[in-house]
Amino acid sequence: MKVFRSFSKSKALKENTFAKKVGQRPGYLYVPDDALQPRLFLISFDEENFQEKEYTDYDQLLHYFQAHSHQQHWIDVRGYGNIALLEKIMADFAIHPLQMEDVISDYQRPKMDTEGKNLFFISRMILFLPNHCLDDDQISIFTGRNYIITFQSDYEDCLDVLRARIRSGRGVIRKRPVHYMAYAIMDVTIDNYFPVLSQVGEYLEDLEDALFQQPHKKQLNDILNMKRELLKVRRIAWSERDKLNEILRSDNQTIPDEIKIYFKDVYDHIVQVLDIVENYRELMGNLTELYLANVSNRMNEIMKVLTIISSIFIPLSFVAGVYGMNFSRENPDGSINYLNMPELYHPYGYVILLGIMFLILVGQLYFFYRKGWLRSF
Incomplete structure (x- = not known):
């Protein structure tokens, strides 16, 4: 030929x-x-x-x-x-x-x-x-x-x-x-x-x-x-x-x-x-x-991963944001305002807060798993 x-x-x-x-x-x-x-x-x-x-x-x-x-x-x-x-x-x-x-x-x-x-x-x-x-x-x-x-x-x-x-x-x-x-x-x-x-x-x-x-x-x-x-x-x-x-x-x-x-x-x-x-x-x-x-399926998979990651960090970011607010514990007259985040002064407050955030993370992952959203990874 x-x-x-x-x-x-x-x-x-x-x-x-x-x-x-x-x-x-x-x-x-x-x-x-x-x-x-x-x-x-x-x-x-x-x-x-x-x-x-x-x-x-x-x-x-x-x-x-x-x-x-x-x-x-x-x-x-x-x-x-x-x-x-x-x-x-x-x-x-x-x-x-x-x-x-x-x-x-x-x-x-x-x-x-x-x-x-x-x-x-x-x-x-x-x-x-x-x-x-x-x-x-x-x-x-x-x-x-x-x-x-x-x-x-x-x-x-x-x-x-x-x-x-x-x-x-x-x-x-x-x-x-x-x-x-x-x-x-x-x-x-x-x-x-x-x-x-x-x-x-x-x-x-x-x-x-x-x-x-x-x-x-x-x-x-x-x-x-x-x-x-x-x-x-x-x-x-x-x-x-x-x-x-x-x-x-x-x-x-x-x-x-x-x-x-x-x-x-x-x-x-x-x-x-x-x-x-x-x-x-x-x-x-x-x-x-x-x-x-x-290509659409690959994009959907990428968006799914990003969505799950965002869903995990949204409540954690909320907790960190709440405790990142700088409200004064002392009043202008020098008295103590016990309603302004009293747990900040608890000796185990930081550890307790980390434990709560960890439990939130584990609970979300378990919920996603039960829904079948993690099985394709």
């Missing part, structure tokens, strides 16, 4: 691309400065024969393609860093400039487009990064009479399992028309959503366990960040579903009916992806409520 460019870097590239393209003519091709140099891969096959090769010279690839028109071909272009090469491919395979603009922009939503008898699809691959973010990358697909062309911005992808199937000759992929190959690419791309969402599910379970043990503000940030990432997957999945709906509603001349049944299977998969995403989004809401409930 590939390692896509980081989300923050991809976001910066998109913003820079938008700025560069503002006011340009339709079909203007702009390649970012850090775009990878194209690598050209060709897989040619029929029921009996198979050849796979990486070409450094596009003319050699084109010569082989034209010399073997009886075979089916998968031309895989990885990297956009050569405008001249892309323009040659556009001319040789009758690709409309607006379609190539969508290819190079690398942030188009999944969609289907028709240009004559050729079809143009966009799908998006997703990956769960080590920093617990979801990244996505675009794969553009063109179909012709006996070929399919894919464009990607990076060298690695999730399609190795499909290439292995073609090499081994398993199944019917080498016997079917190019529309079946387009289906197979979309099928593998969308099937890859499931292990990614499985990783997301495991991460959410870890977050839930951490919330039960020791809720922290960072965990709330993680929950909100993942909620935003899932919103991105939901947006992609809805566009994929709309694209597949358009494929299924297309006429038989665009996509044969015997191939549409396979696209129906992909449609079922993307509906499952949407169900999982919606379940995870609901779980995110539950985790947020769990965090707030745990």
